[in-house]
Amino acid sequence: MSTAALEKSAEKAEKVTLSTSGSAATATATPTRRTDRKSILVGFDLGTNKSCILTGLPGSGDIAVSKIVSSVVGYVRDGIVDGIIAGNASILYGDDALRNVLHVNLVAPLDRGVIRHRDAARDFLQHIRSLADPGGSAEIRAVVGIPANATEEAREDIRQCATGVFDRILLIPEPFLAALGFRDDARLGQPGYVDPVTNSLFIDIGGGTSDLCLVQGYFPTPDDQISISFAGDAIDELMRQDIDRVYPNNGLTHLRIREIKENHAYVGTIRKPIDVKVIMGGKAHTLELGEVIGRAGNELIDKIYPALTTLIGRASSDGIVTLLQNIIITGGGSQIKGIDTVLQKKLADDNFESPKVRLAGQDYKRYVALGALKAARAARENQWQYLLA
Amino acid sequence: MLADVLGPLLTEHLAATTPDTARAHAPAARSSPRPVTPDEPLGIADLIEGMLRQERTTRGHAA
Numbered sequence: 132m133s134t135a136a137l138e139k140s141a142e143k144a145e146k147v148t149l150s151t152s153g154s155a156a157t158a159t160a161t162p163t164r165r166t167d168r169k170s171i172l173v174g175f176d177l178g179t180n181k182s183c184i185l186t187g188l189p190g191s192g193d194i195a196v197s198k199i200v201s202s203v204v205g206y207v208r209d210g211i212v213d214g215i216i217a218g219n220a221s222i223l224y225g226d227d228a229l230r231n232v233l234h235v236n237l238v239a240p241l242d243r244g245v246i247r248h249r250d251a252a253r254d255f256l257q258h259i260r261s262l263a264d265p266g267g268s269a270e271i272r273a274v275v276g277i278p279a280n281a282t283e284e285a286r287e288d289i290r291q292c293a294t295g296v297f298d299r300i301l302l303i304p305e306p307f308l309a310a311l312g313f314r315d316d317a318r319l320g321q322p323g324y325v326d327p328v329t330n331s332l333f334i335d336i337g338g339g340t341s342d343l344c345l346v347q348g349y350f351p352t353p354d355d356q357i358s359i360s361f362a363g364d365a366i367d368e369l370m371r372q373d374i375d376r377v378y379p380n381n382g383l384t385h386l387r388i389r390e391i392k393e394n395h396a397y398v399g400t401i402r403k404p405i406d407v408k409v410i411m412g413g414k415a416h417t418l419e420l421g422e423v424i425g426r427a428g429n430e431l432i433d434k435i436y437p438a439l440t441t442l443i444g445r446a447s448s449d450g451i452v453t454l455l456q457n458i459i460i461t462g463g464g465s466q467i468k469g470i471d472t473v474l475q476k477k478l479a480d481d482n483f484e485s486p487k488v489r490l491a492g493q494d495y496k497r498y499v500a501l502g503a504l505k506a507a508r509a510a511r512e513n514q515w516q517y518l519l520a
Numbered sequence: 521m522l523a524d525v526l527g528p529l530l531t532e533h534l535a536a537t538t539p540d541t542a543r544a545h546a547p548a549a550r551s552s553p554r555p556v557t558p559d560e561p562l563g564i565a566d567l568i569e570g571m572l573r574q575e576r577t578t579r580g581h582a583a
Contacts, residue, residue: 301568303568303571311564328567349567349570350567350568350570350571350574352574505564506564506568509563509564509565509568510564510565510568511565511568511569514565514568514569514572
């Protein structure tokens, strides 16, 4: 897919009628427009562990900024000597924070896809804004991906944290945005190409949640979406428990366990040996973790598969065979070795008609943000929500 | 009076009951509500409109 071939904004600003949303902090439309400020469109995947931001200008198909940022804020500890932290910054973000883990208090603003630490979330969003608009003067219009099961409270938390940071906002479920981002606009209308927004089932396996979504030609309803609070972080925790049981006092941090998972995760038949070198107490040790890693990965399959068959059962009877050929796994979990073949085989063994499960590919980290940017380009003037401070 | 309360609520419900809303409450197995031909790409703005309409309906029911 050509990531440069984004939809051009076809909508000009138009006079809108004022209407109100359910939240007192937002309103659709505006009575006046500040025409002296440049507008920047932002597609933002606010992930539990990794966030992705893509930006562009209205009317342009180019992507001005493309960044993946670890969703973490590091507050520099008191007493750190000048010069240890670059620029003597008091707050670090993303990989900068992780690199200076010894000198900061790390805070993850999100847990299982929703905001848990508001102050850190606000600081993180401010950092995202600075990436999109280093000058700080532009109007920021952001489409933000949210988990499929996000409650109104979770949505309002995002709005509250974004107030004063973004100027306008639209919250859209992540699996739908993934389908939109995955859509190859250059191939629309070509024979044999099935628009994923028309008929597909997306499985977005992130850090906090695994979101499954039917996308069948209309905006997904709550019945078309299932969100499971079991994803990358849960796999890490299962691995930790198993490693602690087999190798007590191992001293491995959660970051190191996550790294082991990202390098070796798989599903299916247990593979042994998987030898992993770790430093424990300053000494190198080799841990055999084949069964630990496989058990944790297969737990994910046990959680996802029932949700997958449930959604298939809810799908429109028209085009069900095509749907079964368009099951797409995206998110960090798409990197788990064998996840596509294992799910496909389970479906086939359960007599589903010619199922085909595939991976989103190397751009999996960007599809939600890409879909969000496409949505930002296409949104009508009166569809944006204003964040009123 | 009860009628004074129910009247506006009923009016609001009828106004909010669009085909999209009806789809949201349809039984599990259902026919495609709007067949889409391969050469008719879905308008993103229209999809967003459908989402916003769903949200307003959900808030209305919650209220």
